[in-house]
Amino acid sequence: xSATSDYRRQEESITLSSESAxxxxxxxxxxxxxxxxxxATHGVxxxxxxxxxxxxxxxxxxxxxxxxxxxxxxxxKAYWKVIPCVERMDYLSYYFNAMAFCGAVxxxxxxxxxxxxxxxxxxxxxxxxxxxHLVWLGTSALDLGAMSMFWxxxxxxxxxxxLFEMSSGQRMHTRYFQVGGVMEDIxxxxxxxxxxxxxxxxxRADQYAALLEQNEIVLQRLxxxxxxxxxxxxxxxxxxxxxxxxxxxxxxxxxxPYSSYDHFEFKIPVGTVGxxxxxxxxxxxxxxxxxxxxxxxxxGLPEGPHITTDRKVALPPRHELATSMEALIHHxxxxxxxxxxxxxxxxxxxxxxxxxxGCFVRAxxxxxxxxxxxxxPSFVNLQATAPMCKDAYIADLIATLAMLDPILGxxxx
Amino acid sequence: MxxxxxxxxxxxxxxxxxxxxxxxxxxLHGRATVIAEPSxxxxxxxxxxxxGYSFLASLHGCDYYPEEPRLxxxxxxxxxxxxxxxxxKARVHLDAPHIASVVDLWPGAxxxxxxxxxxxxxxxxxxxxxxxxxxxxxxxGYPQRRDFPIGGEPVLFTHNEENSYGKWQ
Numbered sequence: 001x002s003a004t005s006d007y008r009r010q011e012e013s014i015t016l017s018s019e020s021a022x023x024x025x026x027x028x029x030x031x032x033x034x035x036x037x038x039x040a041t042h043g044v045x046x047x048x049x050x051x052x053x054x055x056x057x058x059x060x061x062x063x064x065x066x067x068x069x070x071x072x073x074x075x076x077k078a079y080w081k082v083i084p085c086v087e088r089m090d091y092l093s094y095y096f097n098a099m100a101f102c103g104a105v106x107x108x109x110x111x112x113x114x115x116x117x118x119x120x121x122x123x124x125x126x127x128x129x130x131x132x133h134l135v136w137l138g139t140s141a142l143d144l145g146a147m148s149m150f151w152x153x154x155x156x157x158x159x160x161x162x163l164f165e166m167s168s169g170q171r172m173h174t175r176y177f178q179v180g181g182v183m184e185d186i187x188x189x190x191x192x193x194x195x196x197x198x199x200x201x202x203x204r205a206d207q208y209a210a211l212l213e214q215n216e217i218v219l220q221r222l223x224x225x226x227x228x229x230x231x232x233x234x235x236x237x238x239x240x241x242x243x244x245x246x247x248x249x250x251x252x253x254x255x256x257p258y259s260s261y262d263h264f265e266f267k268i269p270v271g272t273v274g275x276x277x278x279x280x281x282x283x284x285x286x287x288x289x290x291x292x293x294x295x296x297x298x299x300g301l302p303e304g305p306h307i308t309t310d311r312k313v314a315l316p317p318r319h320e321l322a323t324s325m326e327a328l329i330h331h332x333x334x335x336x337x338x339x340x341x342x343x344x345x346x347x348x349x350x351x352x353x354x355x356x357x358g359c360f361v362r363a364x365x366x367x368x369x370x371x372x373x374x375x376x377p378s379f380v381n382l383q384a385t386a387p388m389c390k391d392a393y394i395a396d397l398i399a400t401l402a403m404l405d406p407i408l409g410x411x412x413x
Numbered sequence: 414m415x416x417x418x419x420x421x422x423x424x425x426x427x428x429x430x431x432x433x434x435x436x437x438x439x440x441l442h443g444r445a446t447v448i449a450e451p452s453x454x455x456x457x458x459x460x461x462x463x464x465g466y467s468f469l470a471s472l473h474g475c476d477y478y479p480e481e482p483r484l485x486x487x488x489x490x491x492x493x494x495x496x497x498x499x500x501x502k503a504r505v506h507l508d509a510p511h512i513a514s515v516v517d518l519w520p521g522a523x524x525x526x527x528x529x530x531x532x533x534x535x536x537x538x539x540x541x542x543x544x545x546x547x548x549x550x551x552x553x554g555y556p557q558r559r560d561f562p563i564g565g566e567p568v569l570f571t572h573n574e575e576n577s578y579g580k581w582q
Binding site for chain 2: 063064067069071072073075076107108110234235236237238250255256344345346347349356358360362370371373375379380382383412413
């Protein structure tokens with residue numbers, strides 16, 4: 001066996017039970033503050049770690065450093081102006097935030113999204129999922145000491161951001177999803193560029209695997225480190241790749257298909273023991289599956305409108321304004337007041353790169369939402385840090401935090 | 414989601430177990446909601462959990478200003494086997510915003526309950542560590558309440574630095 005395993009076996013003979021903690025000169029608990037400004041915390045996360053030697057005995061995450069009151073701001077905006085606000089919550093999965101919000105409002109309005117818009121949404125959601133996983137992979141590898149992965153991952157991420165720029169004009173926080181559909185149809189040349197990307201992506205993902213999976217250091221840092229069983233994860237409310245790594249194939253894209261996800265063939269990668277290695281492998285395998293979905297959505301892209309034809313909700317086409325008085329009135333009403341949503345409540349869950357992202361919207365009949373709440377997966381998943389890292393090494397805490405993939409913008413909102 | 418009939422059946426069973434726990438049901442936009450009596454919501458959630466709705470997907474607050482009881486706590490429950498969702502809503506009065514904590518049923522309710530306490534001031538009795546989570550610990554007021562003004566928080570700029578509480582002494 002490898003050197004680390006031997007080392008760990010030797011460690012087993014040393015008793016470091018918590019009863020002996022804090023007594024005598026040789027056993028002393030050390031409380032260490034990590035963060036809020038620390039590259040390994042992936043944002044502005046502060047951890048109060050109680051250490052006994054190198055062993056983590058307790059963790060208290062302290063959050064709220066980037067709380068900007070987005071949910072409160074949303075209550076002061078017309079529905080269509082809320083979209084750019086919610087996109088800034090989880091800043092790596094902006095399409096997902098917009099999708100959850102638009103889905104909730106569409107449920108309240110009871111409008112149908114045209115098939116082409118649904119497919120375009122799927123294309124962008126899955127591109128966003130790949131992009132989010134690439135940032136995770138690059139920064140996590142960086143935490144483990146692998147510098148070059150970061151550059152390779154960000155190279156592919158650039159291609160995706162170029163595609164986003166092409167379809168919406170923005171690289172991040174694109175405001176591409178609208179209530180009732182998407183902002184614009186994809187431009188000429190987008191499909192070709194996307195096809196080239198999806199052709200390229202599996203090869204790139206193979207290369208990442210070749211770089212990391214054959215690396216003894218990476219394997220020793222990840223295998224059998226900080227596992228957590230499925231039942232504990234479920235009781236903690238953990239969803240997404242973390243739950244799938246523990247062997248539960250729960251994925252809302254399959255379980256409760258939204259936005260035509262039932263039209264596509266894809267697999268749900270699952271792990272076996274739920275350690276850091278499984279978490280890594282599940283996300284890595286999702287890169288391939290998302291690429292497959294994009295390919296199918298691009299090939300089967302239906303013809304038709306890209307946004308609902310309901311003029312009470314969606315802006316009329318620009319050329320109609322010059323000739324149609326009605327279109328002009330609709331345009332004016334939508335831009336000034338926005339559309340009104342009948343009173344009611346909706347909770348719209350989708351599968352974000354980190355788990356169940358649910359948007360709760362309460363409408364009171366006016367043009368502004370009375371309450372917007374995001375059930376952000378990072379916020380809930382963060383509770384799993386302490387049970388995962390308890391009695392592990394502090395170096396493994398850093399690796400586990402990376403594999404947890406918390407996005408502080410989503411946690412603090 | 415259970416359909417409207419399914420929701421009534423569930424509510425009927427819940428009433429059989431505890432007659433005063435269910436105040437009503439709402440079925441709107443395909444969303445099934447059980448309106449619960451706040452003092453008995455813990456038992457009701459426990460019964461729903463035993464019924465199969467074993468995953469607490471989300472817990473959030475909502476301010477129904479100016480209606481009374483004002484503060485609402487919403488539990489989004491999920492049955493992962495039947496792929497079925499049900500929502501439970503309990504509304505508490507502003508002068509006595511107390512509700513039982515469900516951390517003993519779902520340890521994952523810890524952070525969401527702290528968030529609801531932080532933003533709305535609903536006190537979860539029995540919560541192991543009920544502190545503010547997103548706002549600073551010494552913060553006064555509950556910012557997500559509807560009568561809390563937007564922009565009520567002074568922003569520290571150079572011109573108001575002198576009389577700001579954030580000024581370095």
